[in-house]
Amino acid sequence: MYKLNRLAGGVALAAALAGASLSANAEEMNWKMATPWGGGPWLERDAQTFADYVDQLTAGDIAIEVFPGGTLGGALRVTNTVKAGVAEVSHNYVNYDYGTDPTAALLAGHSSGLTPEEFMMWMYEGGGVELYEEFRRDVFDVVAFPCSILGTEIFLHSNKKVETLEDFQGLRLRTSGAWAEIASQLGASTVVMAGSEIYNALDRGVIDAAEWGSPEMNKPTGFQDVAQYVILPGVHQSGGFLECQVNQDAWDALSAEQQELLRLAGKLSVFDSWLASSYADLEAYQELVDGPNEIVQLDQSFIDAIYEETRKWEDENAESNEWFARVLESQREFKASMTNWQQYRLPIGAMGRD
Template sequence: MKTLKNPIKVAIIAASLTLAAGNAMAEEVTWKMATPWGGGPWLERDAKGFAKNVEDLTGGRIKINVFPGGTLSNPLKVTEAVNRGVVEIGHNWMAYDWGRDRTTALFAGYAGSPTPEGYLMWLYEGGGLELWQEYRDEEFNVVSFPCAIIGTEIFLHSNKKVQTHEDFKGLKLRTSGAWAEIASNLGASTIVMPGAEVYTSLDRGVIDATEWGSPEINKPTGFTDIAKYVVVPGMHQPGGVLECEINKDVWAGLSEEDQQAIATAARLSMYESWSAGANADLSAFKEMTDGDNEIVHLDPDFMATIEEATNKWEDEQAKDNKWFARVLNSLRDFEGQLAVWPEYRFPIGGKQ
């Protein structure tokens, strides 16, 4: 315990160990965790951080070995690997299951998402967590917890200046998921490609622009070295969430104490990823602004157009998908409650 510097974490672990004292003789197990991540903060900080929290909160009874994407399963089929029992647990972005059901985008992050702070409140205070777990259980047969927050993304790293809707039309854009459809409806020429090909394609002009992640995630990619324009804000994904999903048979074999410890570890990891990721984004974006890139802010009229197109896309999906409609209604209801936020709260980052 002497090595722990976070007093909140110390208190949580101490309480967990006290509650689990009666379970001290339980058998120790080691799980394999599949991920889609080849490296970076989502692997090194978030997935491994969750594994460390689980080990701490179970008094070492559950150890999780975290593997990079492609080691144990197809990087885009982590849920399948968990469901089939190839691994006990996965760290995943739910929308990688987009092809099976588009409802996954509502939980994972897309153009209509809340901010990271909005996601946190909706999940833990607005009924989102209950919907999340019921959906994953019913439609994918896994036990799932939100376990990391994704920061607001950079809208584009682009070789062409994009500020207005007219600038966006005809843009050769690398993207995926919901935004691929919405951006196409807005006139972009969208291209889906493996992550390993994006840098070379941007450098050679195969694509004009790419979206990828938040400043922290994007800075090491080198996109700023080959694309002059950094376009903000991330209208295509204001926020997002990663998940930790567990095989149902494995989960059923756990004691109630260890199940509660894992749930607590997931919630703690959400806070830690939000805090560390948001802080890392500050310095990463400052490097972009201090460098040779031109920071471009989207025209407000174009932002309104994106919001309108997103609402239309949402309504179309909800017509024929009961789960999509149910989650969308919950999100919209909660965002309606958040509308009063600017009336009494300062924006994050200042008192202006």
């Protein structure tokens, strides 16, 4: 398991300050954490990081044991597992509840959405985290807050070269959520399947292409071994979040100080995941560049068409869903405030700065 060794000084200080207001004889709570993850960084690094932070910040008063997907309930029904009290806490992807409320896509990340860095600023400075917690309580009866960041995904691992909107027509594409709807409107033939089925489907030609995650997350899947083309950029999922959910009764049993420490553990975990995943993506992507795959960049006209179709999808959902409209308005206002960012900030990774 991933052992926490970053931000130790800040954690120790926060724990010391919190300890002044927590009972020295507080009853220890042993919580189970449900996840959808069978393994990999989201389970072994990100979920465990949150559990470790909670342990440190509460001075051991809340101990969390992390369980892989399917152990405590359906891997894609983690919200129900937490709501029912089978697990007190989870590490989850809000977009798995897209079918209940499409607002989940705005909070998880969607096409023409926010980059990881923009997402973090909107969450913690632009009012996003308050909307997130209120939405989850109101619609799903669980307490939830961000606890991992998602990097920009690879647009496609594909056996067909895709550069233009014309190339996208009829493409047998594995995807899910909001992008399945939008990609269908753009002409793809979308297929929803579990991640474990993608490799064989690509290899056997059942599908032409698939989207899954960032370079780091895709590396161990082997998609690059059965699909010639790596299509960029990932405008369908420019960034996003994973969440930690807490059962309402378990949350209510905590003191106000403990509740704030759990939120802090989530925020620290987001920062850690951003550092770790961003750095890991660099190496994973370089391996693709150096390997036998062909790297393909989408034509700007296709990107523009994606943005246009996404805006239609957003406007249609906002008309009929009050929560969707609230979150969308907040994100659009934030994006408008970011338009002058590039005027004074150097682009990340730019060369020739001497």
